[in-house]
Amino acid sequence: MENKMKFFLYFSEILGRDVLDDKNQVVGKLCDMVLRLNNEVFPKAESIIVKKGLLRKEFANILLEDFQEVDGELKLKITRDQIKFQRQPFVSDFSIGQHVLDQQVVDIHDKKVVRVNDVHLLKVDNQLYLAHVDVGLRGIVRRLEWTKWVDVLVRYVSPKSPYLTQEELVSWKNTHVLNIGRTKNVVRLGVGREKLARIPPTALAEIMVDLDIFEKFSLFKVLNADMQRKVFTDLPVQEQEAIICQMEDQEAAILLEHIPADEATDLLLTLPKDKTRTWMRLMQSETSKNLQKLLGFSKDSAGGLMTTEYLCLGKDALVKDALQKIKDNVDYPGSIFYIYVVDDQHHLLGTTSFRRFINAPPQMPLAETCYPQQVFVRTDDGMEEVALLLERYKFSAIPVLNEEEVLQGVITSDDVLEELISLTWTKYKDQL
Amino acid sequence: MKTFFESLRKSKAFKNFILFLSVMGPGIITANVDNDAGGIATYSMAGAHFGYALLWSLVPITLALIIVQEMCARMAVATGKGLADLIRENYGVKVTFYLMAVIFVVNLFNVMAEFAGVAASLEIFHINKWISVPLSAVFVWILVLKGTYKSVEKVFLFACLFYVAYVISGVMAHPDWKTVFQETIHPRFQWNLGYTVMLVGLVGTTIAPWMQFYLQASVVEKGIAVEDYKHLRLDVIGGCVIAPLVAFFIVVACAATLFKAGVSVETAKDAALALRPLAGDYAAWLFSFGLFIASIFAASILPLSTAYCICEGMGWDAGVDKRFEEAPQFFWLYAVMIILGAGVVLIPRFPLLKIMYLSQVGNGVLLPFILMFMLSLINKKELMGEFTNSRGLNVITYITVVTIILLTLMMVGFSIFSF
Numbered sequence: 001m002e003n004k005m006k007f008f009l010y011f012s013e014i015l016g017r018d019v020l021d022d023k024n025q026v027v028g029k030l031c032d033m034v035l036r037l038n039n040e041v042f043p044k045a046e047s048i049i050v051k052k053g054l055l056r057k058e059f060a061n062i063l064l065e066d067f068q069e070v071d072g073e074l075k076l077k078i079t080r081d082q083i084k085f086q087r088q089p090f091v092s093d094f095s096i097g098q099h100v101l102d103q104q105v106v107d108i109h110d111k112k113v114v115r116v117n118d119v120h121l122l123k124v125d126n127q128l129y130l131a132h133v134d135v136g137l138r139g140i141v142r143r144l145e146w147t148k149w150v151d152v153l154v155r156y157v158s159p160k161s162p163y164l165t166q167e168e169l170v171s172w173k174n175t176h177v178l179n180i181g182r183t184k185n186v187v188r189l190g191v192g193r194e195k196l197a198r199i200p201p202t203a204l205a206e207i208m209v210d211l212d213i214f215e216k217f218s219l220f221k222v223l224n225a226d227m228q229r230k231v232f233t234d235l236p237v238q239e240q241e242a243i244i245c246q247m248e249d250q251e252a253a254i255l256l257e258h259i260p261a262d263e264a265t266d267l268l269l270t271l272p273k274d275k276t277r278t279w280m281r282l283m284q285s286e287t288s289k290n291l292q293k294l295l296g297f298s299k300d301s302a303g304g305l306m307t308t309e310y311l312c313l314g315k316d317a318l319v320k321d322a323l324q325k326i327k328d329n330v331d332y333p334g335s336i337f338y339i340y341v342v343d344d345q346h347h348l349l350g351t352t353s354f355r356r357f358i359n360a361p362p363q364m365p366l367a368e369t370c371y372p373q374q375v376f377v378r379t380d381d382g383m384e385e386v387a388l389l390l391e392r393y394k395f396s397a398i399p400v401l402n403e404e405e406v407l408q409g410v411i412t413s414d415d416v417l418e419e420l421i422s423l424t425w426t427k428y429k430d431q432l
Numbered sequence: 433m434k435t436f437f438e439s440l441r442k443s444k445a446f447k448n449f450i451l452f453l454s455v456m457g458p459g460i461i462t463a464n465v466d467n468d469a470g471g472i473a474t475y476s477m478a479g480a481h482f483g484y485a486l487l488w489s490l491v492p493i494t495l496a497l498i499i500v501q502e503m504c505a506r507m508a509v510a511t512g513k514g515l516a517d518l519i520r521e522n523y524g525v526k527v528t529f530y531l532m533a534v535i536f537v538v539n540l541f542n543v544m545a546e547f548a549g550v551a552a553s554l555e556i557f558h559i560n561k562w563i564s565v566p567l568s569a570v571f572v573w574i575l576v577l578k579g580t581y582k583s584v585e586k587v588f589l590f591a592c593l594f595y596v597a598y599v600i601s602g603v604m605a606h607p608d609w610k611t612v613f614q615e616t617i618h619p620r621f622q623w624n625l626g627y628t629v630m631l632v633g634l635v636g637t638t639i640a641p642w643m644q645f646y647l648q649a650s651v652v653e654k655g656i657a658v659e660d661y662k663h664l665r666l667d668v669i670g671g672c673v674i675a676p677l678v679a680f681f682i683v684v685a686c687a688a689t690l691f692k693a694g695v696s697v698e699t700a701k702d703a704a705l706a707l708r709p710l711a712g713d714y715a716a717w718l719f720s721f722g723l724f725i726a727s728i729f730a731a732s733i734l735p736l737s738t739a740y741c742i743c744e745g746m747g748w749d750a751g752v753d754k755r756f757e758e759a760p761q762f763f764w765l766y767a768v769m770i771i772l773g774a775g776v777v778l779i780p781r782f783p784l785l786k787i788m789y790l791s792q793v794g795n796g797v798l799l800p801f802i803l804m805f806m807l808s809l810i811n812k813k814e815l816m817g818e819f820t821n822s823r824g825l826n827v828i829t830y831i832t833v834v835t836i837i838l839l840t841l842m843m844v845g846f847s848i849f850s851f
Binding site: 116213238 | 511513521524526655657659747
């Protein structure tokens with residue numbers, strides 16, 4: 001026990017303790033410890049912040065070299081006159097009180113967010129290093145200064161309780177601080193990134209849901225671009241929105257370009273119009289053109305559901321042209337079962353299907369094989385209407401027209417099905 | 433016709449309305465839960481003992497409620513954290529622990545008062561408390577542990593509608609509307625002890641400490657974005673107006689009947705029973721039905737909100753979707769609140785009236801501390817960013833808070849005195 005005390009020290013043991021000058025007179029109380037922010041595994045303590053006064057509080061920042069010892073007693077080498085007190089509290093890039101103690105950190109080993117109850121300092125050659133954070137019940141009891149009483153009580157009630165022996169310490173190697181960079185834009189690169197790379201993206205996404213927006217963003221910023229994309233696509237839309245709104249416009253545009261187009265569209269639809277416009281301008285023209293078209297429609301309208309991949313032919317086309325068109329497009333991603341007959345302005349004149357013209361004479365005008373009745377939906381029609389028409393006419397795809405009768409795209413039955421399934425699933429989840 | 437709907441859909445007002453509906457909930461629910469068993473008892477007594485003479489106080493109370501609740505909603509949106517979280521991160525574990533301990537005890541008394549309200553209201557319908565209390569405890573347990581936030585919120589929003597019962601029973605009591613109106617806009621203070629105690633009681637029961645924790649937590653849980661803040665504010669203010677409005681009708685109902693007939697009442701149950709010969713069976717039934725809804729509504733929210741807030745402050749895992757081994761502290765706290773809260777009501781000759789008093793005193797003792805924490809937090813620039821209080825608002829807030837603190841201190845004094 002004696003030996004252990006020499007190497008390790010809990011921050012709670014010195015927090016609030018009197019700091020003595022060279023003549024053993026009280027200078028003030030220890031209120032915080034500033035650490036050096038670098039890429040070392042264990043951050044080294046640089047200075048100690050001392051507070052005095054009750055109503056008129058004053059603070060002083062004293063370097064660790066100026067202490068004779070920091071352990072049982074907090075004794076200074078310097079005289080009282082050498083200490084400069086100021087009224088403003090010190091704001092540092094990284095200190096135990098502001099960024100670690102009582103804050104939430106990510107426990108990389110157990111992949112969850114934990115709250116720090118105490119800090120375990122390692123003492124080597126009169127230097128202090130942040131070694132572990134205490135996230136257990138013992139830490140809380142120690143902070144409350146009840147350890148003695150609680151230990152006696154627990155030993156009396158249940159001598160074998162794990163509470164007595166089990167320290168819940170998390171090594172600093174396995175923690176990631178969240179609220180650094182909340183006041184300033186300090187980001188711990190390197191170490192933070194390496195540590196976080198050990199967590200799979202899905203687990204990271206789950207952790208992020210538990211954090212508040214600033215912590216989310218500070219965690220997100222540390223990740224490299226590839227990891228950012230993976231984690232981002234794993235997040236629910238609401239979370240994506242929160243994060244992307246915190247980003248610089250240029251970063252946001254690059255991120256949007258690199259995630260799947262349907263994810264990007266869904267996200268852009270929930271965002272304010274002016275933001276969307278700014279980002280689209282910053283994107284490469286190809287990507288933004290695609291997104292632009294899909295974005296013009298509300299998500300559950302026909303316009304939002306349709307794809308722009310379909311086959312169409314002019315009004316003078318013959319049956320043999322249609323057969324050729326299908327042969328040429330065997331690998332086409334859209335449906336090749338239907339061919340739409342359009343005029344020069346792309347107005348829809350008729351719909352025909354493979355079944356209707358495959359046995360027709362090749363020289364016959366394609367328009368004559370069209371369905372006698374025009375079945376279509378408008379871009380702003382609802383999904384229910386689309387589903388109803390698809391079912392009534394037993395079509396597997398239906399054309400979408402705008403107000404001027406111009407063909408805009410087609411909706412296939414599987415697009416509707418996908419949307420309905422997710423809708424049913426949400427309702428089902430609500431009932432659970 | 434189609435163009436009409438189209439223009440409606442495109443109009444800004446309509447879009448704003450839809451946005452409002454989507455963020456609606458936290459403010460209105462919190463304010464309505466505020467009219468719980470203890471609240472209704474206080475309002476009935478205010479009406480029965482002082483007639484319309486206290487109606488005016490509901491106007492400044494509404495304003496104070498708006499100021500306090502709006503600050504909570506703003507903190508939730510700006511920081512994305514609950515109140516307990518913020519207190520822990522800014523004032524350390526020691527302060528948080530003792531604060532949470534007090535909150536636990538005070539809220540436990542509140543839960544007891546709610547279950548007492550359930551028992552009392554159902555006894556008017558001749559349902560024995562040995563049946564009503566255990567059943568409602570089980571109901572509360574299932575509703576909250578098996579529901580998601582979304583579905584529970586819907587049930588709660590629906591429950592808010594039942595407060596109309598009080599409006600109806602207020603109208604059925606045939607008050608003299610001209611006097612009611614005059615008394616509402618004319619503050620007239622009576623210099624006697626009973627009147628002051630009642631006034632302070634009204635403030636204390638309307639602005640309760642757990643409301644701040646609950647409101648902030650539910651705004652965070654709902655994940656309302658900074659852009660939607662103006663809609664959320666509407667929801668909060670709406671709730672803060674509706675709740676005293678319900679209180680207004682309770683006071684009116686009791687003033688028009690009980691005060692006129694000179695009946696003295698001590699509890700909400702007394703009031704409901706006394707209403708029967710004066711305002712008819714239906715008015716009395718509506719009154720006790722309202723009491724039942726209010727009590728069970730508050731009994732569902734209080735234990736859960738307390739368990740969440742304590743776990744949040746102490747850094748323990750919490751959540752109804754977790755298993756017991758994952759969040760033991762959370763489930764223990766929740767279970768103790770419900771079992772103790774419902775259990776004591778069943779003890780024969782248990783001094784329920786004193787428990788009600790104690791819960792009011794507890795609220796009163798706690799509130800000044802919570803308000804001071806809130807004021808200090810909301811003025812931290814590094815936390816709130818552009819959402820800190822403006823200078824003007826700070827002055828108003830300080831005046832409000834100091835007044836509330838003085839009044840609640842007075843109430844605590846009186847309650848101990850009358851205890």
